Structure formats: structure tokens, C-alpha cells
Amino acid sequence: MISEQEFKELKKKEKLLKQAAAILKVEEKDLPRVIERFKRELKEMEEKLKQ
Amino acid sequence: MAKEEILELFKKKPERFYKVKLFDELGFKRKRCKNCGKFFWTLTDQEICNDSTCRPYEFIGNPPTKRPLDYFETWQTIEKFFVENGHTPLKSYPVVCRWFPLYFTIAGIVDFYRLTDDKLDFEFPANPVILPQICLRFNDLANTGVNSRSYTCFGMVQQSSLFDGKQGYWKDECIELDFRLLTEAFGIKPEEIVFIEDAWIGPSAFGPCLEYHVQGLELGNAVFTEFLGTPENFVEMEKKVVDMGGGWERFTWITQGTPTSYDCVFGPVVEKLKKLCGLKEDKSLENYWKHAGLLSFDETSDPNAIRSLVAKRLNMSLEDLERKVSRFEAMYALADHTRAIVFAISDLGIPSNVGGGYNLRVILRRAFDFIEKLGLEVKVEEIASWHIDYLKKMFPNLEDRRECIEKIIKIEEERYKKTKEKSRRLIESLAGKKLSEEELIKIYESEGITPESLGIKVSPLFYTRLTQKHEKPVEAGEKFPFDVSALQPTKVLYYQPVYEFEATVVKAFDNFVILDQTAFYPTSGGQVHDTGFINGMEIKEVIKVGKVVLHKIEGTLKEGEKVYCKVDENRRKILRQHHTATHIINAVARKVLGEHVWQHSAYKDVDKARLDITHYDALSEEEVEKIEAEANEIVKEDLPISIEILPRGEAERKYGFRIYQGGAVPEKELRIVSIGEIDHEACGGLHCNSTGEVGWITILRTKRVQDGVVRLEYCSGDVAISYLKEKEKILSEVAKKLEVTEEKVPEAVEKLFKEWKSKRKELKKRKIGK
Numbered sequence: 001m002i003s004e005q006e007f008k009e010l011k012k013k014e015k016l017l018k019q020a021a022a023i024l025k026v027e028e029k030d031l032p033r034v035i036e037r038f039k040r041e042l043k044e045m046e047e048k049l050k051q
Numbered sequence: 052m053a054k055e056e057i058l059e060l061f062k063k064k065p066e067r068f069y070k071v072k073l074f075d076e077l078g079f080k081r082k083r084c085k086n087c088g089k090f091f092w093t094l095t096d097q098e099i100c101n102d103s104t105c106r107p108y109e110f111i112g113n114p115p116t117k118r119p120l121d122y123f124e125t126w127q128t129i130e131k132f133f134v135e136n137g138h139t140p141l142k143s144y145p146v147v148c149r150w151f152p153l154y155f156t157i158a159g160i161v162d163f164y165r166l167t168d169d170k171l172d173f174e175f176p177a178n179p180v181i182l183p184q185i186c187l188r189f190n191d192l193a194n195t196g197v198n199s200r201s202y203t204c205f206g207m208v209q210q211s212s213l214f215d216g217k218q219g220y221w222k223d224e225c226i227e228l229d230f231r232l233l234t235e236a237f238g239i240k241p242e243e244i245v246f247i248e249d250a251w252i253g254p255s256a257f258g259p260c261l262e263y264h265v266q267g268l269e270l271g272n273a274v275f276t277e278f279l280g281t282p283e284n285f286v287e288m289e290k291k292v293v294d295m296g297g298g299w300e301r302f303t304w305i306t307q308g309t310p311t312s313y314d315c316v317f318g319p320v321v322e323k324l325k326k327l328c329g330l331k332e333d334k335s336l337e338n339y340w341k342h343a344g345l346l347s348f349d350e351t352s353d354p355n356a357i358r359s360l361v362a363k364r365l366n367m368s369l370e371d372l373e374r375k376v377s378r379f380e381a382m383y384a385l386a387d388h389t390r391a392i393v394f395a396i397s398d399l400g401i402p403s404n405v406g407g408g409y410n411l412r413v414i415l416r417r418a419f420d421f422i423e424k425l426g427l428e429v430k431v432e433e434i435a436s437w438h439i440d441y442l443k444k445m446f447p448n449l450e451d452r453r454e455c456i457e458k459i460i461k462i463e464e465e466r467y468k469k470t471k472e473k474s475r476r477l478i479e480s481l482a483g484k485k486l487s488e489e490e491l492i493k494i495y496e497s498e499g500i501t502p503e504s505l506g507i508k509v510s511p512l513f514y515t516r517l518t519q520k521h522e523k524p525v526e527a528g529e530k531f532p533f534d535v536s537a538l539q540p541t542k543v544l545y546y547q548p549v550y551e552f553e554a555t556v557v558k559a560f561d562n563f564v565i566l567d568q569t570a571f572y573p574t575s576g577g578q579v580h581d582t583g584f585i586n587g588m589e590i591k592e593v594i595k596v597g598k599v600v601l602h603k604i605e606g607t608l609k610e611g612e613k614v615y616c617k618v619d620e621n622r623r624k625i626l627r628q629h630h631t632a633t634h635i636i637n638a639v640a641r642k643v644l645g646e647h648v649w650q651h652s653a654y655k656d657v658d659k660a661r662l663d664i665t666h667y668d669a670l671s672e673e674e675v676e677k678i679e680a681e682a683n684e685i686v687k688e689d690l691p692i693s694i695e696i697l698p699r700g701e702a703e704r705k706y707g708f709r710i711y712q713g714g715a716v717p718e719k720e721l722r723i724v725s726i727g728e729i730d731h732e733a734c735g736g737l738h739c740n741s742t743g744e745v746g747w748i749t750i751l752r753t754k755r756v757q758d759g760v761v762r763l764e765y766c767s768g769d770v771a772i773s774y775l776k777e778k779e780k781i782l783s784e785v786a787k788k789l790e791v792t793e794e795k796v797p798e799a800v801e802k803l804f805k806e807w808k809s810k811r812k813e814l815k816k817r818k819i820g821k
Contacts, residue, residue: 002772004687007747010775014749017782019797023804032784035800038807039788045810049817 057282058250061259062090068259068275069248072223073230077241092246092261101245101264103344108199109266111341114308117238122316123445125303126183129208132236136228138210139177143185143446145398146204147407149711150703153523154407155395159184159209160274160294164254165699166717171255171279173292174700178219179212183299185394185446189410189518193511196384198346199304199311200268203414204391206299208271215290225273225293229263237306239265255280256288267344268305271297310340313383317390318441320434324382327427336375338365348511378425385421388414389434392460393442397452399647401665402463403759404499408665409521412499413514415463420503431464432457455645459667470499481505492517533560533596540598542568545581545737546694550618556608562591564602569593570618573600576713577653578630578736583618622657623737625770629660631692631726631739632682632748632767636662637712638730639681640763643674650712651760655736659751659766669755670763678763679750686767689743690727696720706731747771 002010021028024038061068065081069092073079079092084100091100099105120128130140144162148155151164162184165174184207194201210228212219226246233239246261251274260274276292278285304312310332314321325331342361355369362372392402395411402412418431435456443450471478477498486494491502491509495517502509535558544552547570554566564585573595574580580593588606595601608614633653641648644666651663670678695702702710702721710723710733721733726742739745746768756762766774782793789799 001743001746001768007683007772007775010772010779011749013782013793014775014778016793016796017778017785020782020785020800023797023800028778028781031781031800032788035785035788035803038803042803042807042810045807045814049810049813 054250054252057252057257058248061250062248065090065248069246069261071226071261073227074246079246090248092248093242094244095242097245100247101243101267102247102269103198103200103264103267104347106267107341108268108344109341110268110305110308111310112308112337114306115239115243115266116306118306119308120303120306122299122303122318125306126206126208126299126445128236129232129297129299129302130181130183132232133179133181133210133228136231138179138181141176141180141182143183143206145708146185146187146394147398147400149708149715151715154410154521155187155400156184157186157188159186159207159296160211160253160292161186162209163211163292166715167719169717171253172719173213173290174703175211175213176700176704179210179293181211182209183207183445184209187391187395189414189522190515192414192514192518193348194346195387196313196380196382197343197348197511199313199340199343200298200301201347202300202387202391204387204394208295208297208299208302210273210293210295210297212293213290214293219290219293221291221293222273222275225275225295226261229271229273229295229297233263233265233270237302239305251276251294252282256292257282257285258291265305267341268301269298270301270305271295310337311343311379311383313386317386317438320386320390320437320441321383323437324386324427324429324434327429328378328382328425330378330382333375336379339372339376348515381421381425385418385425385434388418388421389431390438390442392418392431393435393438393449393456394446396456396459396647397446397449399649399665401459401647401667401759403665403667403757404496405757405759406521406524408759410518412463413495413518415460416467416499416501417503417514419464419467420501424503430460432460435460452646455647459647462667467499471504474498474500478505488513488516492520533563535565535596535599535601538565538599539567541566541600543600544568544570545572550620550623552616554614554616556610556612556614559608559610562603562605562607564604564608565599566602566614566616569600569602570616571600571602572623572626572737576734576736577633578626578655579657581618581623581626583616585616586612586614625657625768626655627737627739628745628768628770629655629657629766630736631742631745632765633660633662634724634726634730634732634734634738635682635685635742635745635748636678636750636763636765637664637732638726639678639685640664640666643677643681644670653713658770659764661762661764663756663760663762665759666761667759668761670753670761675750675753675763679748679765682748685726685729685742686745686748687743688727689741690729691741692738693725694738695723695725697723702733749775 017028021031024034026034074092079094081090081092083090084105085098086105089100134140144156146156148161163173163175165172186207187204189203191201192203195203214221233244234241243265245264247264249260249262251258251260256276257278258276260272262269262272274294276294277288279288280286300312300316303316307315309315342364345361346357359369362369392415400411401408402415439449439453494500549570552570554568556564557567558565571581571593573593575595582590585604588604590602590604592603633655637650649665651665653662699719699721702723710731712732716733722735723731724734724738725731748765748767749771751764753763786793786796791799
């Protein structure tokens with residue numbers, strides 16, 4: 001069993017992830033992929049706007 | 052065999068079934084009522100029995116008792132009499148029935164009903180006993196507020212004795228006591244008392260009964276349960292049961308002689324409602340109330356025909372009569388329904404659209420409709436509060452539950468309003484249309500809209516039919532296709548730390564194997580089965596049928612073969628942790644959310660466990676965090692988990708009915724699992740030895756799965772840590788992608804999302820501009 005401190009640290013991280021996923025209304029496991037997509041689309045839009 | 056046929060058999064042998072010593076001693080004569088045909092016993096030459104269908108309520112305005120008694124004085128008088136005559140006084144059991152498969156306590160005798168091996172059994176805490184049992188019953192909904200004596204919530208005077216020839220008493224003593232109660236304690240003249248012969252058929256038991264009536268009012272019914280089984284297949288009971296149920300409200304009423312019983316049993320509640328309704332005593336109705344006993348609607352009666360008959364007797368038109376009494380009836384029913392809700396919520400019932408909560412919602416919505424119909428400036432929770440003020444001196448727990456009762460009523464009112472708003476279009480499209488009762492029931496069941504909301508007047512029996520559909524839990528249907536009843540019970544080893552063992556195959560068929568002993572836990576009580584190997588063959592499933600454990604394996608074995616078995620220890624460890632975590636979460640949810648929380652169902656698997664609890668609302672984030680934090684405090688405290696095998700009655704007395712979180716247990720001895728002092732449950736599952744062994748608990752998610760039921764999903768120990776480490780990994784990956792620290796991830800996601808939206812908007816604008 002991990003220490004209480006370690007457990008609380010993990011819980012804190014779980015909460016951060018939950019909050020982040022809630023912003024984009026996606027499942028937590030999908031967040032890295034969605035972030036990647038948003039970054040790519042943002043870049044593409046910026047380029048289009050520059051043209 | 053129907054009740055009528057049993058009654059015929061009993062009636063043929065009145066000496067055996069009905070004649071008691073008192074009748075001989077005082078000279079009671081057996082007669083047949085010239086009006087209804089029932090047999091009755093009387094001291095007079097009367098030719099008509101005292102039933103309300105044969106005789107009006109003659110005591111109205113002229114009570115036959117010594118003096119008027121209020122609701123509490125009535126009980127004190129009854130209790131004093133029975134205590135002086137050797138009875139142990141008990142308190143009312145909860146109205147929400149946890150110890151027998153019924154949603155509510157529908158009669159006093161239900162307090163003592165138990166199941167042993169799925170057969171009816173009785174559990175008496177003392178012998179003989181007397182108690183004031185508050186009951187909830189919906190079969191008289193159509194008559195509540197109407198015939199002056201019917202209620203959905205009523206107090207039953209429960210006089211009971213278990214008779215085995217040596218201890219307790221039987222018919223002679225019971226009827227003598229009841230006769231003396233009426234004559235000595237209440238001062239009713241012996242000539243006014245009539246005993247009517249009848250029969251009673253209950254859940255797998257039956258017997259004759261003698262109802263006692265005075266001046267048109269049945270005050271009690273002494274049931275003598277002496278046969279176990281069905282009328283087609285029965286045995287005489289070794290221990291017979293005296294089950295006398297008296298009407299507490301009716302005793303009060305007969306001492307006061309008020310127009311209806313509702314006028315005298317609710318304390319100040321009816322007076323306050325009358326004022327609000329602007330209802331005054333109407334002399335022209337005096338005679339009506341005396342004949343209201345005829346208004347007893349059931350499936351065989353035509354309410355309109357009965358009302359017309361009463362109107363004719365009073366020389367009134369039906370319309371006139373209905374106009375005059377309908378407001379009284381609505382007001383009385385409103386007082387009754389509110390009191391029912393008060394007792395139900397105080398005993399942890401919750402209105403909903405499932406189980407017992409269904410009928411609570413029906414009567415609560417009726418109460419809201421009555422207020423609207425009467426045009427009152429009062430809320431149901433205010434009326435509830437008046438009831439609590441009046442009743443708290445005898446039922447102090449009502450005061451403790453006041454806040455919760457008012458809160459739940461308010462939430463329900465809001466919900467009803469929203470339902471009506473949401474369904475306004477439906478209401479508009481249906482208004483004025485002729486709808487069948489079946490269609491109206493469907494509309495209520497799917498939309499929660501009462502016929503009154505649609506402006507439709509329904510038969511008084513509408514709500515009786517609606518509530519009858521939801522009176523008791525539906526029995527589990529699926530049965531195991533093989534009969535194993537001839538086999539010896541399997542010796543169980545799974546309550547000991549046994550993970551390897553040898554056994555002999557007792558029976559083998561298809562892929563199933565029955566061993567003489569087993570340490571493989573079968574799926575039961577919401578906990579999934581163990582896995583492992585029997586002679587190297589993988590176990591796919593373990594089930595229990597009666598007292599026999601069956602293992603489904605990949606392969607076949609022969610009967611008589613000796614086998615070596617190995618239980619998957621790690622899976623077992625996780626299941627024990629998840630099962631124990633379920634008890635902890637349940638106890639903590641009760642502490643955080645309120646006493647009304649009760650286990651609705653539970654499931655414990657290896658990847659997670661879930662607990663469905665009764666609660667009136669979805670859980671907030673704060674509530675979830677609090678439950679998790681408190682659950683982990685219990686883990687930290689490393690409380691001992693103890694197991695006791697106790698006789699059922701002793702377990703109930705020691706720990707209360709909370710032990711039945713998983714429902715009624717059909718055993719004479721209960722396995723009580725206690726977590727320190729915080730939780731005690733009758734449970735046959737596998738648990739850790741202390742809360743520390745559970746490991747950290749993490750709540751995965753919560754949701755409202757049904758109206759009035761909230762689901763919590765969680766895991767603990769290594770499973771919880773793996774889950775959290777996975778989340779940590781994802782967070783770290785996201786942080787890297789966003790090039791921020793983990794703490795800044797939500798902020799960075801927000802920023803990215805804003806930028807993305809802004810650029811998209813800009814791009815759209817530009818496109819439009821082109």
C-alpha cells in the first residue's frame with residue numbers, strides 16, 4: 001500500500017486530468033489525442049489566416 | 052381455493068373454529084345476518100349484524116363508551132389494559148418493511164413475519180405482545196377520506212400471542228381479552244358487541260377469524276392462524292398465532308362520535324385545514340356521515356351506484372350530495388396522505404418511480420393535486436409539519452427527521468411542477484379527450500401526470516388499481532434448470548483462508564461439477580465468483596443453488612473422483628477488498644447524505660465495485676469528495692472487521708433492521724459483519740479482516756441511475772492505485788504536449804480551447820466577408 005501522501009498526490013493529479021477533460025467534454029483517455037488535434041487545427045487555422 | 056370456499060368449510064364447523072368459552076359463559080347466540088348472510092355471535096335478538104354495510108355508524112353524536120379519548124389517550128388505554136393482562140408492550144416497527152419481502156408494513160403481524168428457507172416463519176421478541184403499529188396500505192386508497200374509516204396510513208392495535216399448548220394463549224383467552232377491553236377499558240355495553248365469522252388467508256398461512264363490531268364499526272379482527280401452507284396443501288401449525296389487529300383510529304372515533312374518524316385522529320390538522328378550506332359543520336350532512344360506511348369501493352362495486360343509493364336514502368340528488376361532500380373528502384384524504392408521507396420518509400422511504408417509492412409518489416402527487424383542487428394557500432410540507440407537531444410526543448423520531456421530510460416534499464413538489472411544465476404540450480393535446488383508464492395509467496407511469504392535471508375525473512378505484520401494481524417486490528424469476536435438492540449441502544470452506552484443498556466429486560453433469568466441499572466462493576450477494584482450477588481445469592463460473600455449490604469447468608470429471616483444487620488468491624483478495632469497501636462506502640454515504648440512505652443494490656467485481664443507494668438527488672462534487680475522504684479515514688483507522696453468527700431475533704435487537712441492507716435474509720441464523728461500530732450488516736460475502744486491508748478507496752464516478760437511486764462506482768487497493776497511475780500517465784502526457792507543468796494543465800487546456808475557438812470564429816468571419 002502506498003503512503004497517504006502518495007495517494008493524495010495521485011488523487012490531485014486525477015482531479016487535474018478530470019478538470020482538463022471536462023473543459024473539452026471528452027473522455028480522459030482521449031485527452032492526449034484531442035489536444036494533439038486542437039493544436040494541429042490551431043496551427044492550420046493560423047496559417048490560413050496569415051495567407 | 053378462494054377465501055369464500057375456506058370460509059364455507061370453517062362455517063360448517065363453528066364449534067371447532069369459532070365458538071369460544073366466552074360465548075358459552077355469557078350466552079352469545081350464533082345467528083345469520085338477514086341482510087348480508089354472514090354468521091355472527093350476539094347477546095341480543097338482533098337479526099342484522101353490526102357490519103357497516105348492514106348498520107349505519109350509530110355512535111356518531113352518541114358514543115357508546117365511558118368518555119371521549121384523544122388519539123394518544125386511546126392508545127394509553129389499550130396498552131394499559133393489555134400490559135395489566137400480561138402483555139409485553141412494544142414500539143411500532145418501521146413502516147418501511149426491511150425484514151420481509153414487502154415494501155411497507157401493511158399490518159401489525161408483518162412485524163413478526165420472517166422467511167426461513169423461503170417459507171413463512173414468525174419471530175416474536177416476547178409473548179404475548181401489544182404494540183401500536185403504524186401501517187401503510189394502498190388497497191383502500193379509493194375509500195380514504197370517503198367512508199370515514201379508511202386510511203392509507205393507519206395505526207393498528209396489534210395483540211399477538213404464539214401458542215404451543217404451554218406458552219401463550221389461543222382463541223378463548225384472546226376473545227375474552229378483547230371483550231374485556233371493550234367492556235371494561237372502554238365501557239361499551241356487552242349487548243353492543245357482535246362477533247362476525249370470517250376467514251383469513253395470508254402468505255402461506257391461513258385460519259378462521261372473528262371480527263368485532265360495535266354500532267356499524269369494525270373495531271378489531273382476531274385472526275387465528277393455525278394452518279401453514281395453502282388451502283389445497285396445508286399442515287396444522289405446531290405453534291399457532293393469535294393475530295388480533297384493531298383499528299387505533301376507530302377506537303378513538305367511537306369514543307368521540309365525531310362525524311368522521313378523520314375529525315378526531317389528526318389532532319389540530321383537520322381543524323386547520325377546515326379553516327383554510329372554509330368548511331364548516333353542515334347539519335344537512337349529519338345523516339350522510341352515518342351512512343358513509345356504505346361507501347366501500349372495491350373491484351366488485353360500482354361507486355356511482357353506491358353513491359346514488361346513499362343519496363336516495365338521504366333524499367338528495369347525487370349532484371347535490373357530491374357537491375357538498377367532495378371538498379370534505381379531498382381535505383380528509385389530504386390529511387391522510389400527508390401523514391403517510393411523514394411516517395414513510397421518517398422511516399427512510401423516498402418517493403420515486405421505482406419499488407415502494409412509486410406508491411409514495413402517487414399519494415404525494417395526489418396531495419399536491421388536492422391542494423390545487425381545494426384552492427389552498429398552504430404547502431404539503433406545512434401540513435406535514437403540523438402532523439409532526441402533534442405526533443412527536445409519541446413518535447419522537449419524527450422531530451429528528453423533520454428537516455429531511457420537509458426537504459424531500461419540497462424537492463418532490465418542484466419535480467412535479469417541472470413534470471407538468473414539460474408535459475404541458477401533452478396536457479394541452481390531451482385535454483378534453485376521452486381517455487381510457489389504461490391510457491391514463493400509461494400516462495401516469497411514463498410522464499408522471501395525474502388524470503386530475505388533465506382535468507379528467509376518474510373512478511375512485513383508479514389510484515387503487517395504479518398502486519396495486521406496485522405493492523410488493525417482484526420475485527426473482529430465473530431458476531436453475533437442474534434439481535439438486537436431493538444432494539447433501541456442500542461443505543463450505545470459503546469463510547476460512549483456504550486456497551488449496553482436496554475434494555471428491557459428488558456429481559458431474561454437462562460442464563458442472565459438485566464437490567463434497569469447496570473453497571470457491573459462488574456468485575451471491577452481489578459478489579462475483581472465485582476462479583481457479585479443479586485438477587488443472589479452469590473454473591468458468593461458480594453458483595449456489597439452495598445449499599449446493601456448482602462449479603462450471605472447462606472439461607469433464609467423473610463422479611467419485613478425488614480432485615485437487617486451487618483458488619485464484621489474487622482475485623479473491625481484490626473481491627474481499629471491494630466487498631469491504633462497499634460496506635464502508637454505504638456507511639459513509641449514510642453519514643454524509645443522511646439517514647435515508649439505504650443499499651438499493653450492489654455489485655462487486657475485480658475491476659471495480661458499484662453500490663446503488665437510495666437518495667433523492669444526484670451527488671455534488673463536494674459530496675463525492677467527502678464520501679471518498681471519509682471512507683479513506685476509515686481505511687486509515689484500520690478498524691477490525693468481525694463476524695458473528697447470531698439468532699435472527701437477537702441480531703435484530705442488537706443492531707436493528709439496518710442489518711438488512713441487502714434485503715430480507717431467509718435464515719434463522721444471521722451472519723453479521725461488523726466494521727468497528729460504524730456498520731453492521733447481515734452478509735454472506737467475503738471481507739477483509741480489518742479496514743486497513745481494503746487499501747485506499749477511489750470513487751470512479753457517480754450518477755443518478757433511477758429516480759431516487761444514485762450509483763457510486765469505486766475500486767480499492769492495488770486496483771485503485773493502477774487506475775490512478777494510469778491517470779497520472781495521461782496527465783503527464785498531456786502536460787508534455789502542452790509544454791506546461793501538470794498543475795497548469797487545466798489552465799493550458801482552457802487557453803488552447805479559447806484560442807482555437809477564436810481562430811475558428813475569425814476564419815468563419817473572413818469566409819463570410821469574401
